[in-house]
Amino acid sequence: MTTQTVWxxxxxxxxxxxxxxxxxxxxxxxNLVVTNFTAxxxxxxxxxxxxxxxxxxxxxxxxVANALLxxxxxxxxxxxxxxxxxxxxxRDAGTPWVLDPVAVGALGFRTGVVERLLEYxxxxxxxxxxxxxxxxxxxxxxxxxxxxxxxxDAIDGAQLxxxxxxxxxxxxxxxDYVTDGHEVVGITGGxxxxxxxxxxxxxxxxxxxxxxxxSASPFQAAVSGSAVYALAGERAARxxxxxxSLAVALxxxxxxxxxxxxxxLGRRT
Numbered sequence: 001m002t003t004q005t006v007w008x009x010x011x012x013x014x015x016x017x018x019x020x021x022x023x024x025x026x027x028x029x030x031n032l033v034v035t036n037f038t039a040x041x042x043x044x045x046x047x048x049x050x051x052x053x054x055x056x057x058x059x060x061x062x063x064v065a066n067a068l069l070x071x072x073x074x075x076x077x078x079x080x081x082x083x084x085x086x087x088x089x090x091r092d093a094g095t096p097w098v099l100d101p102v103a104v105g106a107l108g109f110r111t112g113v114v115e116r117l118l119e120y121x122x123x124x125x126x127x128x129x130x131x132x133x134x135x136x137x138x139x140x141x142x143x144x145x146x147x148x149x150x151x152x153d154a155i156d157g158a159q160l161x162x163x164x165x166x167x168x169x170x171x172x173x174x175x176d177y178v179t180d181g182h183e184v185v186g187i188t189g190g191x192x193x194x195x196x197x198x199x200x201x202x203x204x205x206x207x208x209x210x211x212x213x214x215s216a217s218p219f220q221a222a223v224s225g226s227a228v229y230a231l232a233g234e235r236a237a238r239x240x241x242x243x244x245s246l247a248v249a250l251x252x253x254x255x256x257x258x259x260x261x262x263x264x265l266g267r268r269t
Contacts, residue, residue, distance in 0.1 A: 002155070002177070002184040005227045008258075015215050015224035016258045020046035024066035024213035028206055029053055029086050031073030031102065034199035037247070038069075041203035044254035045228070047210035053079070058086035063093030066213030069206045070117060072110050073102035080113055087120035096123040096212035096221070099167075100205035105134025118165060123218045125161065126170040126205045129154035136161040151175055155184060168218040170208060170226055172201060178222040185223050189230030191237035197247045204229050207254075232257050 005012065025048045030038055039049040052061045062068050068090045070083050090097040099122035101114045114135070125135070129149035136157035151173025158169040162181035171177045176187040194200040208225040215221035235257070236249035 002186050004186050004188065005223060009227070011220065012224045012227050013258055015211055015220065016046075016228055018214045019210055022066070022214050023048055024210050025050055025064070026206055026209050026213065027052055027058075027062055027065035027068045027086065027090075028071075028209075029058065029079075029083055030069060030071040030100075030202060030206070031075070033074060034071070034202040037197075037199035038203045038206045040251055041199075041254060042206050042210060044251045045207055045210060045257075047206075047213075049206070053082055055081040055085055058082050059089040062086045062089035062095055062097075065090075065095060067209040068095055068097035069100065069209040070097065070122075071100040071102060071202055071205055072104070072113055072117075073100070073202060075110050075113055077109075080116075083113065084116060084120070087117050087122070091120045096209070096218060098122065098124045098126055098205050098209040098212060100126050100202060101131050101135060102127075102202070104131050106130075122165070122167045123212055124170060124208050124222050125165065125167045126172065126208055126222075128172050128201070132161060132169060132171050133157045136164075151177055155179070159184070168222045170222045172204065172226075176226045176230060178219065178226055180219045183219070187223070187226045187230050189227070190233040191246075193237050193240060193243065193246050194233050194250070196243040197250070200233070200247075200250065228257060229254075 027050050042049040104114045129151045132154045138157045151171045154171045158171050158179050162169045168180050178185045207229050211221035211225035232253035236253040240246035240249045
């Protein structure tokens with residue numbers, strides 16, 4: 001059975017307040033296309049980004065951070081040691097970490113890297129429907145990082161993947177779905193225009209990592225992070241006139257959401 005989140009949910013607003021109080025340090029090993037936007041999204045919501053990517057440093061840094069994000073969007077052979085080292089260090093230190101398996105299943109090299117990363121027990125796996133179906137062993141096809149399947153079509157696959165890996169799985173789409181293999185929560189919001197902003201989806205993975213560093217459970221972190229991000233995207237789209245202004249408005253919305261000034265971007269009543 002799928003339940004729906006409704007803003008403002010007390011647990012979600014408490015998580016957001018805790019995030020801003022803690023200012024979690026989020027270690028990002030992410031793709032070169034989205035590094036700047038990801039860092040700005042984390043700063044906007046109240047977290048501290050750290051883009052530590054050297055293989056010689058990640059093993060020392062991952063245990064210090066509150067959470068880790070690994071995004072394979074532009075992975076090269078030079079990146080693999082850093083990604084595996086960071087994942088290994090996070091697992092060994094008990095640091096929650098998020099895996100964003102961009103375009104997994106579409107290309108053999110990155111699929112092999114993701115399979116190796118899964119050995120280090122990601123806390124949360126975030127992907128679009130095609131990516132989640134590919135990881136679950138249900139081929140659906142994909143167009144690079146874009147999904148060719150609807151998020152609802154991936155619910156069963158997400159539950160199977162969660163059961164197999166022990167990770168919470170977050171499927172993004174018109175409706176986002178979060179599952180721990182048993183419970184499924186649907187999250188509405190966002191806007192189609194977000195798909196025209198490079199890094200908007202990848203930044204969500206970092207936001208989930210930030211919530212994972214402060215929430216009571218990985219499942220709650222994925223729900224809270226997804227709900228806050230979806231609402232921020234929806235509000236940003238109300239004032240944007242195109243992708244450029246949406247990118248700016250999204251950062252503003254992440255910054256204002258849940259504050260006394262959030263009505264500046266169309267607070268719901």
